[in-house]
Amino acid sequence: MWYLALILMFINIVFYYSSKRDSKYKDGNLFLVTIPEYTIESIDVQKIIISYNRQLNILLSISFIISIISILLFNLFPPLITVFIFFVLIFINTVSMQIPFKKAREKLLKIKKQNSWLILNNIKYKIDLKASSPYIEQSTFKLKHFYCVIIIDIYIFLLMIKYKADVIIYPFIILQMIILLTGLIFIKKLRIQTFCENNEANIMINLNRKQIFYDCLFCLTLSDALFNLVIQLYLLEMFKFIYIIFVTILSFITTIITLYKIKDYHNKKTELLSHYNECSYSLSSDDCWKIGLMGPAYYNPYDPRTLVSMPGGMQLTFNTAKKGYRYFIIGFISVILCFLILIFGYPYYLDVTNNIVDLSLQNNKIIVTSEFYNFDIDITKIERLEITNNLGDGKRINGTDTGIYAKGKYRFEKYGDCKVYLASLHKCYIIIYTEDDIYIINDDNIEDTKSFYQQLKTKQ
CATH class of the missing domain: 2.30.29 (PH-domain like)
Known part of the structure; x- marks a missing residue:
């Protein structure tokens, strides 16, 4: 189980560098607080940034020590308890990384209020009727491309049935199909946004936006399907371990390509909007962002968007005031509970009734x-x-x-x-x-x- 400790260490590093970005001023935001650019060099703000980075470094050091100790702990317990400890440690790490962020944000909000730092936003709402027309439904991406993902998934399913694969593997294939279907529905119903006062620019950006969503979904689901196929063939002793290494590298490359496409979309969008008067569609967000156990949460019932971009970054998060968020949470928890019941609950029931x-x-x-x-x-x-x-x-x-x-x-x-x-x-x-x-x-x-x-x- 040493590899779980390495995964834990990798997750800690990802959390650390993701959290480090929050201490950088971008797009008028620092720690999800809108402040004027001239205030960044003030002594009070710099103290908050230095204190935040110091706390992150301490947490990273502690997480490394825990990862090393976990290598020993994971060998002392049965696999079921080991997996449980693994997820508990991830949860603890996630929660602990939010503590410095929450403290820094509270201090910055307090200083902003004391100094009366005002951010003047020219907020205006505009609906581009031309961009909202059926023309925007066009996309250069062909949905037929997803047929290969579906064919691979069906082939894996048939292999599992033919060779009587373990029931524990079925949920992962079903989950992959659910993710694919949910992703396609989400992209199909993606809300049209108005970015500027030029109709053609709005249409182009929305088409590119939908295109990038299709591209990313295709790349990720295809690499996932290939990975599941190779794993299944390896378990059936039809493939050697080298194929797993190859498909893992392929998945890594696919992730890099996906991130590049997202970054390229944002760059092209910024370049295009630089020629037009951009429309603002967000209210002052200081009161909309809350820091929960699992990170920042956005709540704004007046914002029409279900998915909201994180200030200064490429991440998307849910607007928790929307019905779509509640449907997602209910569906996500239901799927997780079904998996847990199928993987652990049902076998345990058979065991206690002497039917396993x-x-x-x-x-x-x-x-x-x-x-x-x-x-x-x-x-x-x-x-x-x-x-x-x-x-x-x-x-x-x-x-x-x-x-x-x-x-x-x-x-x-x-x-x-x-x-x-x-x-x-x-x-x-x-x-x-x-x-x-x-x-x-x-x-x-x-x-x-x-x-x-x-x-x-x-x-x-």
């Missing part, structure tokens, strides 16, 4: 039956048997380990490479040595495992 796995002897074969794995072993090929309640140190090479059940290829110090099919919560295991492989199996009841072992001994 059943061992039997039929026609000189050991039959292992489970909702998550099925296989048989020819008794005539068994060379020797062992029973133990301690497998010793080992690691998973491929397969699944939810902490409730485990299956796949494992490597143990005691036994070497083995094929494992276990009810993980029941610490009694039968080790079967055959001509070809070593198998480790058990029942979801310790007494039944011991009884089945004695039954096998009589058959030898």
Whole structure:
């Protein structure tokens, strides 16, 4: 589980550099507070920036120490608890990174009020009827491009059904399809914006905006589909590990291309608007931004936008006053709960009701039956048997380990490479040595495992 510690360390670094951007004055904003440009060099503002950066450095150092300690902790607990600790640490890191930001913003708002720093906004609302016409529905991007993503997803699904893939993998493919469908609907219904007083410029920017959304969605979903395909073929032993490395690099390149496209769109938009009088569509946002546990949240019922650009950055966030935000949160939580129930809740229910796995002897074969794995072993090929309640140190090479059940290829110090099919919560295991492989199996009841072992001994 050392790789989880590396992922945690990488996430901490991303959070750190993302937070560092907040201490830079851009587009009239600092810490989501609108202040005049001349105030940046004031002693009070500089003190806030220095204090904020110092606190971030301290948090980064602490997060590195926690990441190193977690390498040891992750090896002490079962996989289910390890994953839980991993997400708890991410949550703690996310929340802790908001504390300096919240303090800095509160101090800056206080100083702004004390010094009466006024920002004069010429706020005006304008609807460009020409830009809102059906003409804007045109796009150079062909939706047929998404067919290849759908074909890959369907192919993966068929592979999983044919080779009886683990039920734990199905939700990820379904989630990918949901993301694709939701993304296409969102882009289709993307609100038309008026950026300036020129109709043609508004149409061009909106078309480019919709185009960049399609491009980014296509790149990300295609790389995700290819990654899932390679992973599935690797688990089926049809691909080597080198393909996983290749597709990981491809995903990284795709992410870079996506970020470049977004940056290029913003540059072209800025260049085009420099020739026209730009219209302002945002109210003074000081009272609209709140810093919650998970970061900045925007609430403005008078703003027609559902997605709002973060000041000074390329990130988008929801306008929490809109219905679309509530639908998204309800849908997101529902999907997460369904995944958790399917991956952990349902197996645990089967385990406590002694229905997660059943061992039997039929026609000189050991039959292992489970909702998550099925296989048989020819008794005539068994060379020797062992029973133990301690497998010793080992690691998973491929397969699944939810902490409730485990299956796949494992490597143990005691036994070497083995094929494992276990009810993980029941610490009694039968080790079967055959001509070809070593198998480790058990029942979801310790007494039944011991009884089945004695039954096998009589058959030898």
